[in-house]
Amino acid sequence: MKYLSGYLTSSFIRKRIKKIEFFIKNPIEIQYKLINQLIDYAKNTEFGKKYKFNDIKKYQQFSERIPLCKYNDIKQTIKRIRKGEKNVLWPGKIKWFAKSSGTTNTKSKYIPISSFSMYKCHYKAGMDMLSIYIHNHPKTKIFFGKALRLGGSHKLYKNYNTFYGDLSSILIKNLPFWAEYISIPKKKIALISEWEKKLETLVQETAYQDVRILLGVCSWLLIFLNKLLDFFKKKKINEIWPNIEVIFHGGVNFQPYIKQYNNIFSSKIYYYDVYSASEGFFAVQDQKNKEDLLLLLNHGIFYEFIPMEDFDNTSPKVIPIEKVELNKNYAIVVSTNAGLWRYIVGDTIRFTNLSPYRIYISGRTNHYINSFGEELIIENAEKALKKTCIKTDSIIHEYTAGPIYINKKNSGAHEWIIEFKKHPKNLKYFRDILDKELKYLNSDYETKRHKNMILLPPVIKVARNGLFYDWLKKYKKLGGQNKVPRLSNNRKYLDSILKIK
Template sequence: MIRKIARAILTSYYKPVEKFLEDPIGTQQKNLELLLEHGRHTLFGYEKKFDSIGNAEDYAARLPVMSYEDLRPYLDKILVDKQQNVLWDTPVKWFAMSSGTTQDKSKYIPVTEESLQNCHYRCGYHMLALYAAHYPDTAFMLGKTLVLGGSQQINRIGGDTFTGDISAILMKNVPFWAKRARTPESIALLSDWEEKLEKLTEYAVNADIRAFVGVPSWTMVLLKKIVAETGKPLTELWPNLEVFFHGGVSFIPFQEQYEQLIPSPDMHYWETYNASEGFFGVQYSPESKEMLLLLDNEIYYEFIPKSEWGEERPEAVPLEGVQTGCPYAMVISTSGGLWRYQIGDTVEFTSTHPYLFKITGRTKQFINAFGEELIVENADRALDHACQRTHAKIVEYTVAPVYFDSRHNGAHEWLIEFENQPSDMDLFVELLDENLKKLNSDYEAKRSYNLSLGKPVVKPLQPDTFYNWMKQRDKAGGQNKVPKLSNDRKYVESILAFVSSNS
């Protein structure tokens, strides 16, 4: 009876998905109308003359694409001056602290009651609905879900306003019935990473864990610890284990490791695209691995074509203007009070009926030191192929340019932490290079005859190097990510200095 009730609930969650699938452009238009109606009653809306905006064309003409720095003066009015009705016309109770992958200092992303309920939580229901639509016999909701959240560091900054990691905000406000099915927040949101791992291990080995939620890299650290301490395979510890809802970083470098750690044909992996700014996408089917753009979440989307990246006032196209196979930088307007905000992520649509896409990287996380325009997706896929051919497994990696000097041409320096070293390192480097050429024509051109770009320089790192480096920077666990690509040598030099000081 409980299982039937649970399945009926999951089935009901699919109806809103069907609704926006039937009318994606109309849904987006309603989102924009709703956002503008709220925005008209704010300081920002008054300054930008929202009253005279009648349609999407007016909106794009009136407002430039905005960065965090552009919005910061308005955020300070809320954070410092304690004003309300600045960016949104209902109180901002929370600010999600987001370090991203290319910022050292935290950004403060406003979270309103509307964005919490009608974006983050609503899209969580969509995630469950899409998964259950493909696996109607799912029973993970009858057991416990192991959640590896970020830090609980929730700080009151005056009145009823708090700052904290987005996962902490979500777990603090989640309905009571969902709290009962998840890792206790008193454990999941501990600020001390080592203590969190210990407490999660103690909890998990005695629970009927049927699902995971978290970032693949940090969840892998936890699962390996549990296996090491118990001496038991995960399939024995948790015979009902069924699904891992993951996001934050590409799953490609981790997939083989998970499949070996959990060698069960009944184990599923379902990708999500949830950030501090909003919940944008979720895997559409088991086969495609592409994500469905979620459209009824009080977010209005626009997309900047690659030709406009770096322009002082880039032109963006609405959803109906996107084309498949073209890279775009995503721009969002939300019920959290973000207006034409460029979040820094890049996507590529693979379908417009429905709107399916894949994440290709970040506008600020790429290497273009020599005109090669290397993005994260290129790196992930080339590494995956090289690993398969040489039986290698990768824990983490980061890449930076090696600049020209009087003796050498430029190159890319790859710092890689292997779980299994390649059977032949020279072959690994050769395969990595060849696949980057196949995936990226600009890289291939710059590699021609070694004229401007030499072969990749791969430097293997000792086990736990990335983990210890992140820990030293107080960025272990949660949503913190190792930067994959950087157009300068800041991170690579930091890691090499850390290795040298600990050798």
């Protein structure tokens, strides 16, 4: 029965590859057909009537008529929808809201998840993720075992019969039959709200299962896997799960963690990156040995892009997908099948390929350091740290960085708080290599570092073991999709972390 079910599930998923190939071949046509469908579907909503969706026939009309928006622009509207109002941004009533928790900021965002976006975006993209993997590994037997998902929790919003929580918890709660069959742990365990209790229960419930797939945010998965090794007093995960084959991860950059993962697996394991956010499932890694991601163009999301050099303008330039260029930084703008219209997500990407459209996540529109004109983005930081760790034989567990402001006596600098898994033998050498790599990757940083006139060398503060974990715990951000903010243009995160002893 187990093998029959495995073959049936595999066959069901494999069929998706033809539809993926279709949108790869017809990207522009599919995107414009999609925006017309979204407009038509929402034409009788409050938003659709306000902006006269009935009259919109072409993309140019849509782009001229509908304003760009950020979360604060629609916060009050979403509050009404959370209280049960229907037909506001999207037809019908929306029951689920993904609570955005990317940082320790107490001002949470509640992103609507319609039944359309749940099934025609998130689950559909999940099938495509698996279909791509099977296509790349035709001899795989992942469906003859279990997929372990590491998710968050959700709660009822007052008495309005709407719910909010981590995106992962919403998707686990509503899993389609094919996904529920292969997934562990049981929903009641997966949705435990208290992270440390969940972790203990999860270890005991999954330890003796035939796990072949792992899904989750790589930083939290790593904590779980180390807990599992401690439970069994083993050094390698393969000693516990001999058939483990692939990890699908997203949420944070995998590069700072890859060495730690490789250290706990004794045989070949595949790592596949995904770009899944509360607003939608945007992209998946579609090639075995390349890290860029295939943009999903037929999953209920219409894409536009703002060149980052234009982002802070009052009326920034916005372009559709056929006008993007290679290796330029863009802010993503989406219109979705959950009622987000020309919504600025907050992520920045660059295109690595235009046929098909593949992207690399380069950072956040608000996660950077530009206090001195250096324009340091996350992509620079991650690449520089990776090379620095290789050259100093060190491993970083977590980090964050921000500015030290210029004063009357000193130039400015960047302060880095780093929690090492393996410490460098010489911290000054580590600092010098990091500084050198940042100069190589970022000409603006290099200019500001010239003769220490504006920027002094980086200041490295070594964090004690568990400091970032304790910080997240203090702000009730353990588990789920929560993550440490990597770069900040102010000292908010630095100062709050440094206060924890």
